[in-house]
Amino acid sequence: MKKIRSFPDREGLLEAVFAAGHMVANFGGEWHADDPEAVEAIIRDFVAPMPELGRAQMAWFMAYTGLEGIRGRALGVLRTTDRGAYALIEAHRAQERFGFEATARIIERLRPFADAAEAEALGEEALRAAWAEAAAVAV
Secondary structure (H helix, E strand, C coil): CCCCCCCCCCHHEEEHHHHHCCCCCEECCCCCCHHHHHHHHHHHHHCCCCEHHHHHHHHHHHEEEEEEHHHHHHHHHHHHHHHHHHHHHHHHHHCEEHHHHHHHHHHHHHHHHCCHHHHCCCHHHHHHHHHHHHHCCCC
């Protein structure tokens, strides 16, 4: 084990290091790793997993991002043109808990129904920021 500069306290980071087959340990306040270069690359590239949202938080997210209106337009069209896509979007809405990745796949199905201004506001960075805000909403 060799010393590394630091090991940030970020949710999921330790699990990501272990999942990659590496070890880290704290000895006397200093962090050490079995492969410092590999572990520091994991730290540098780590993206924390997004928290799940409950129904009320998801409603906030949809309203805040404008996706509620886009979903309404999409469902109006898909109800008669693509029953499978319509059913998938409705099934997603009926869940109790919502994950970011699954929701991002639904958003991709909704994107063609957004106008230019709405589509511009649906970038991944903006959606991640809105998701994080929604997770903090206490309803």
